Amino acid sequence: MEPIPNPPRWADRLLEYFVSDHLLEDVQGDLYEIYQRRAKMVGIAKARREYGWNAVRYINPFFRSYKSNHDTQPLFSTSMIQNYIKIALRSLWKSKGYATINILGLSVAFCICTFLFLTAYNQLTFDSFHADKDRIYQAYLFFNNPDKPERRGQLPLPFVPAIKAEYPEVEAATRFVNERSLIEYKDKSLDKVIRLVDADFLKIFSFPLIKGNRQTAFQELGNIVLNETTANALFGTEDPIGKQIQLKDNGETKSYIVTGVLADAPTNSTVRYDVLVRIENIPGYHSRQNQWDDFSHTVYVKLAENTDPEVLQKKLKSFSQKYFAPTVETLKKKGARPDQRGDIAAVRFQNLSKLHFDSELSGGPPVTVVYVLLGIALFILLIACFNFINLSIARSFTRAREVGVRKYLGALKSQLFMQIWGETTVVCFLGLMAGVVLVVLLVPEFNAAFDGKISLKYVLQPGVIVGIMVMFLFVTLLAGGYPAWQMSLFNAIEVLKGKITLKRPGFLRNSLIVTQFAMSCLLTCCTILAVQQTDYLRSVPLGFEKEQIISIPVGNKYEGRQVLQRMRNKFANDPSVIAISGSNVNLGRGKDNSTSRAMVGFDYKGKNITTDWLLVDYDYLKTLNIKLLNGREFERGYAADSADKVVITESMAQALGEKQAVNSYFQVDSGGTKYQVIGLIADYHLYSLAQKKSPITMHISSTEGISYIFVRVAPQSVKTAMDKMRDTWKEVAPGAEFIGSFVDENVDSWYKSEEKMSQLFSIASLVAILLSCLGLFAVALLVVEQRTKEIGIRKVLGASIANLILILSKDFLKLILIALAIATPLAWFGMQQWLNSYPYKIQINAWVFVGVGVAAVSITLLTVSFQAIKAALMNPVKSLRSE
Amino acid sequence: MRRAFLGEFEELILLIVAACTEDAYGVTIWEQVQEQTGRSITISAVHATLYRLEEKGFLSSQMGGATAERGGRRKRFFSLTVAGSRALIELEQMRQKLWKAIPEGKLQILGQ
Numbered sequence: 001m002e003p004i005p006n007p008p009r010w011a012d013r014l015l016e017y018f019v020s021d022h023l024l025e026d027v028q029g030d031l032y033e034i035y036q037r038r039a040k041m042v043g044i045a046k047a048r049r050e051y052g053w054n055a056v057r058y059i060n061p062f063f064r065s066y067k068s069n070h071d072t073q074p075l076f077s078t079s080m081i082q083n084y085i086k087i088a089l090r091s092l093w094k095s096k097g098y099a100t101i102n103i104l105g106l107s108v109a110f111c112i113c114t115f116l117f118l119t120a121y122n123q124l125t126f127d128s129f130h131a132d133k134d135r136i137y138q139a140y141l142f143f144n145n146p147d148k149p150e151r152r153g154q155l156p157l158p159f160v161p162a163i164k165a166e167y168p169e170v171e172a173a174t175r176f177v178n179e180r181s182l183i184e185y186k187d188k189s190l191d192k193v194i195r196l197v198d199a200d201f202l203k204i205f206s207f208p209l210i211k212g213n214r215q216t217a218f219q220e221l222g223n224i225v226l227n228e229t230t231a232n233a234l235f236g237t238e239d240p241i242g243k244q245i246q247l248k249d250n251g252e253t254k255s256y257i258v259t260g261v262l263a264d265a266p267t268n269s270t271v272r273y274d275v276l277v278r279i280e281n282i283p284g285y286h287s288r289q290n291q292w293d294d295f296s297h298t299v300y301v302k303l304a305e306n307t308d309p310e311v312l313q314k315k316l317k318s319f320s321q322k323y324f325a326p327t328v329e330t331l332k333k334k335g336a337r338p339d340q341r342g343d344i345a346a347v348r349f350q351n352l353s354k355l356h357f358d359s360e361l362s363g364g365p366p367v368t369v370v371y372v373l374l375g376i377a378l379f380i381l382l383i384a385c386f387n388f389i390n391l392s393i394a395r396s397f398t399r400a401r402e403v404g405v406r407k408y409l410g411a412l413k414s415q416l417f418m419q420i421w422g423e424t425t426v427v428c429f430l431g432l433m434a435g436v437v438l439v440v441l442l443v444p445e446f447n448a449a450f451d452g453k454i455s456l457k458y459v460l461q462p463g464v465i466v467g468i469m470v471m472f473l474f475v476t477l478l479a480g481g482y483p484a485w486q487m488s489l490f491n492a493i494e495v496l497k498g499k500i501t502l503k504r505p506g507f508l509r510n511s512l513i514v515t516q517f518a519m520s521c522l523l524t525c526c527t528i529l530a531v532q533q534t535d536y537l538r539s540v541p542l543g544f545e546k547e548q549i550i551s552i553p554v555g556n557k558y559e560g561r562q563v564l565q566r567m568r569n570k571f572a573n574d575p576s577v578i579a580i581s582g583s584n585v586n587l588g589r590g591k592d593n594s595t596s597r598a599m600v601g602f603d604y605k606g607k608n609i610t611t612d613w614l615l616v617d618y619d620y621l622k623t624l625n626i627k628l629l630n631g632r633e634f635e636r637g638y639a640a641d642s643a644d645k646v647v648i649t650e651s652m653a654q655a656l657g658e659k660q661a662v663n664s665y666f667q668v669d670s671g672g673t674k675y676q677v678i679g680l681i682a683d684y685h686l687y688s689l690a691q692k693k694s695p696i697t698m699h700i701s702s703t704e705g706i707s708y709i710f711v712r713v714a715p716q717s718v719k720t721a722m723d724k725m726r727d728t729w730k731e732v733a734p735g736a737e738f739i740g741s742f743v744d745e746n747v748d749s750w751y752k753s754e755e756k757m758s759q760l761f762s763i764a765s766l767v768a769i770l771l772s773c774l775g776l777f778a779v780a781l782l783v784v785e786q787r788t789k790e791i792g793i794r795k796v797l798g799a800s801i802a803n804l805i806l807i808l809s810k811d812f813l814k815l816i817l818i819a820l821a822i823a824t825p826l827a828w829f830g831m832q833q834w835l836n837s838y839p840y841k842i843q844i845n846a847w848v849f850v851g852v853g854v855a856a857v858s859i860t861l862l863t864v865s866f867q868a869i870k871a872a873l874m875n876p877v878k879s880l881r882s883e
Numbered sequence: 884m885r886r887a888f889l890g891e892f893e894e895l896i897l898l899i900v901a902a903c904t905e906d907a908y909g910v911t912i913w914e915q916v917q918e919q920t921g922r923s924i925t926i927s928a929v930h931a932t933l934y935r936l937e938e939k940g941f942l943s944s945q946m947g948g949a950t951a952e953r954g955g956r957r958k959r960f961f962s963l964t965v966a967g968s969r970a971l972i973e974l975e976q977m978r979q980k981l982w983k984a985i986p987e988g989k990l991q992i993l994g995q
Binding site: 006023025026027028029030031032033034036054057058060062063066 | 908909910913925926927928930931934935946949950952953954956957958959
């Protein structure tokens with residue numbers, strides 16, 4: 001009898017696909033049996049047809065999704081889980097090194113990510129806590145200057161009353177002015193910034209009022225609202241409500257009654273305050289309240305519900321025409337044309353949610369900084385994940401036998417996956433915990449180093465917790481999922497035969513290494529360039545001698561001129577003090593952390609000139625060691641010097657267009673004082689190099705107050721000078737706080753943000769490099785282990801050690817070169833963008849990239865050759881004997 | 884215990900498994916069903932019912948008895964569980980009760 005052929009293959013395939021693994025054997029067996037019988041009874045052809053027909057009947061979800069709960073183990077039984085835990089602990093213990101590397105790397109990555117994430121969160125949630133945030137806007141003026149459109153956040157005092165009276169859409173509006181002042185209560189006094197606001201302030205913003213009545217807190221002109229910190233500092237445990245306190249400003253003292261205590265503004269608030277009083281208390285309110293050209297303060301408005309700011313802006317056209325006519329005239333004379341919306345000068349609104357990242361209006365960072373932060377965080381997290389993947393895959397081969405045995409004993413793919421993934425999750429969790437501990441420990445350090453405002457309070461917010469959970473899940477899925485999936489695919493038979501090796505150096509593994517190193521190189525290049533730029537900014541000559549000058553902010557307790565005079569008397573015959581002078585603009589950023597700038601713009605012979613308008617005192621040039629090019633300095637002998645004489649810088653002379661600038665005259669406003677130029681000095685940087693140097697005009701008008709005193713001390717007495725000043729300060733300004741500092745330190749702190757940026761980059765790149773090397777080390781170890789036999793054979797055939805090292809390192813070097821090729825253009829492009837924001841900047845030098853390249857290659861060689869040398873030195877007999 | 888509902892075909896299969904003198908597996912049960920009922924029934928329907936009965940706990944199974952005829956594949960032998968026999972007995976008792984409840988003579992009128 002002829003043998004019966006097998007039933008149709010397609011039908012078997014169909015069964016294999018549509019019948020669950022538990023049932024396949026007996027279903028197929030039964031069908032086979034029937035087929036055999038039928039073949040004998042009705043012939044092969046018919047039996048084959050019947051077989052196919054029968055198989056088709058199994059296309060039914062019942063058979064496919066059938067899960068037996070009788071004859072196989074459930075996916076997880078207690079005994080299996082016990083076994084998993086035991087094996088997990090054993091394998092962790094066996095590979096302590098790997099586990100430590102993994103946990104360490106992950107915890108550092110988690111820690112850094114958490115910091116960066118929190119910083120970004122803080123930035124991105126700026127001002128989002130106000131109840132009516134959608135309706136709150138900052139009003140600003142738009143001037144379509146012919147050279148560059150300008151958006152000005154400073155508005156004149158009559159603006160708010162006028163807009164509130166004329167436009168019902170404006171539900172509430174407040175002016176917001178800063179004044180430094182001294183607060184006194186009984187014997188306590190504090191130097192604070194006073195914010196002058198309208199009564200609407202509490203209607204616009206939803207800062208919680210802890211004590212007092214929201215409706216009446218600003219009812220009287222003599223009411224004052226303190227924030228919690230100030231209230232505590234001033235009153236301690238006393239109830240502040242109804243108490244009388246004094247504000248001292250420029251020698252004037254006013255009494256106020258405390259009517260409210262407002263919670264401290266959160267760190268992510270644009271509007272900050274210590275002490276709030278009504279705007280009408282601003283000096284000279286009555287003379288200024290109708291001046292439309294006195295652009296002096298910020299304005300916040302709350303629009304009525306369902307008001308479209310665009311529509312209101314259109315309606316406000318007539319408003320701008322009415323009140324800003326002179327400004328429009330001036331702009332027109334300069335050649336200003338209406339912009340697309342037909343405005344030369346207009347009132348516009350910026351929503352509170354966009355305000356923080358609108359650097360022009362709020363001075364906040366550009367939003368790109370936040371994305372850079374998040375990008376770095378992601379970089380580091382990815383590097384740590386890639387490491388984890390590479391390390392886990394490397395380690396998985398040592399556990400191949402376990403996987404094989406488990407498979408042989410009937411473990412399902414899903415069980416193996418869950419087991420290995422679970423182990424990874426445990427390691428990740430340990431890493432996360434260690435990371436959290438690091439975060440808790442390092443929060444103060446971080447805040448100090450980066451001027452951060454992170455508090456652990458943030459961590460407990462739902463948004464952050466969800467963020468961290470997502471981060472954690474992402475890491476476990478990425479870092480644990482892939483290796484687990486790879487391992488569950490091992491072929492049990494081959495593993496048990498001991499045949500398992502990596503087929504090819506995986507494309508994935510290589511791309512991970514390339515990505516890691518590209519990221520590290522990118523960060524390193526950025527670090528070097530940022531450091532170079534900061535150093536460059538520091539090293540550019542400022543035009544004055546910044547060494548050996550002490551700058552002392554006067555504060556509000558005393559009048560600056562009097563203190564200055566007392567200092568002069570005190571040090572008149574002291575050889576250790578070379579010169580003393582004063583100004584209203586500090587040099588560099590002092591300990592009072594405030595900057596001010598006065599500028600004037602005027603027309604001179606048909607040209608529009610803008611200049612810094614700097615108040616100085618006698619001996620200013622001597623104190624700063626600025627060279628006089630022509631003419632003379634202010635001198636005490638000339639009484640008229642304080643009335644209408646000015647000293648100008650070279651660029652100012654250029655702007656005036658006078659060849660012989662000394663003794664020329666100019667007027668700042670028509671009909672006003674005619675200023676005579678008496679001296680010409682070289683240009684110098686009054687402000688940070690992040691800003692362009694502008695012309696400076698100095699005057700010594702006695703109507704303005706001096707806020708900073710500069711003392712040049714003799715070089716040999718620099719060390720003792722600060723203590724001496726502190727002692728003297730107690731005599732010349734008793735009771736006032738001494739916050740003097742050296743000008744060179746002040747100048748350094750101009751570059752704090754650049755400094756912070758380069759610090760951030762250096763930490764990030766250091767971590768990135770370390771983590772990448774860790775990963776590379778592990779992969780090198782794996783490769784060397786796999787190639788032991790090959791190395792043995794090569795050695796037997798006469799390869800030299802150098803030769804072997806080259807062979808082993810070659811593959812990695814290729815990867816690093818690819819990484820460099822990716823990172824270099826990216827770094828160049830990105831940093832060029834950053835540098836373009838500086839008027840004074842370095843040229844990007846190709847050697848930076850070459851240097852980073854050489855460093856990367858040598859680090860790679862070091863990491864890899866450690867393993868390679870070990871392998872090359874091994875006795876080939878040992879490696880070849882086994883088997 | 885959850886009282887699972889037994890369909891007509893399920894009951895039939897369960898009875899056939901119970902009635903089998905030798906070890907019952909897919910093919911034998913399939914043949915028996917056709918023989919006993921004279922109906923033409925597909926093997927997939929038999930399999931589906933067997934597995935469902937096992938799921939419900941009326942049958943249990945174990946693997947064994949590979950033959951060359953089956954391409955070396957094992958058979959799944961089904962046997963009645965305690966729950967299965969109880970379900971059959973209960974059904975039978977309910978039937979008996981109902982049979983006894985039929986008034987005398989009624990069946991003759993209806994049946995003939």
